[in-house]
Amino acid sequence: RKEVEQDPGPFNVPEGATVAFxxxxxxxxxxxxxxxxxDCRKEPKLLMSVYSSGNEDGRFTAQLNRASQYxxxxxxxxxxxxxxxxLCVPGSARQLTFGSGTQLTVLP
Amino acid sequence: xxxxxxxxxxxxxxxxxxxxxxxxQDMNHEYMSWYRQDPGMGLRLIHYSVGxxxxxxxxxxxxxxxxxxxxxxxxxxxLSAAPSQTxxxxxxxxxxGYEYGYTFGSGTRLTVV
Numbered sequence: 304r305k306e307v308e309q310d311p312g313p314f315n316v317p318e319g320a321t322v323a324f325x326x327x328x329x330x331x332x333x334x335x336x337x338x339x340x341x342d343c344r345k346e347p348k349l350l351m352s353v354y355s356s357g358n359e360d361g362r363f364t365a366q367l368n369r370a371s372q373y374x375x376x377x378x379x380x381x382x383x384x385x386x387x388x389x390l391c392v393p394g395s396a397r398q399l400t401f402g403s404g405t406q407l408t409v410l411p
Numbered sequence: 412x413x414x415x416x417x418x419x420x421x422x423x424x425x426x427x428x429x430x431x432x433x434x435x436q437d438m439n440h441e442y443m444s445w446y447r448q449d450p451g452m453g454l455r456l457i458h459y460s461v462g463x464x465x466x467x468x469x470x471x472x473x474x475x476x477x478x479x480x481x482x483x484x485x486x487x488x489x490l491s492a493a494p495s496q497t498x499x500x501x502x503x504x505x506x507x508g509y510e511y512g513y514t515f516g517s518g519t520r521l522t523v524v
Binding site for chain 2: 307311334335337339345346347348349352390394398399400401402403404
């Protein structure tokens, strides 16, 4: 079983749509959680940290369920610029473990 | 503030050649890591460092060496290049390790023929 499981997509959504990504992780010792975005042939960039109580940053909402070892990302009012691959990243013991990502394309 | 700088951006090597991928950061970050990214796979950790003089192996260390003589620099050495090492290599640094997330360099695209 992979340490981090993500639906690879692609998710093709129209501008203005709401889209949700899910992720499960297998390492119960994971202590920190992040969502990164990666544009085609570019480096990953930190989108947001994920806290136990859930957190929001503008149009982005992240949720964490430690009992189910499940992380989610919700994007509201999608923009063309949101097109990217979204990487789920749990961290533990000085290391981050990257999922292979979910590809999102926002269509005009 | 340049962030994390990787050189070269592109490299073609012949099987058996050795080379060093350079990584430098100007943010005074203690934590630095090297990842490789292959198509359809997540980034995989090669080696990491939690400070000058301290390095450790990640998930896929075979065929690679690192050293950390200064806080700023964390070079990755390929000892004898193999086609299986064709990949995109990312260097990353962090203020405090996994709790704070990492800042990535723009990557080195390596092809071994």
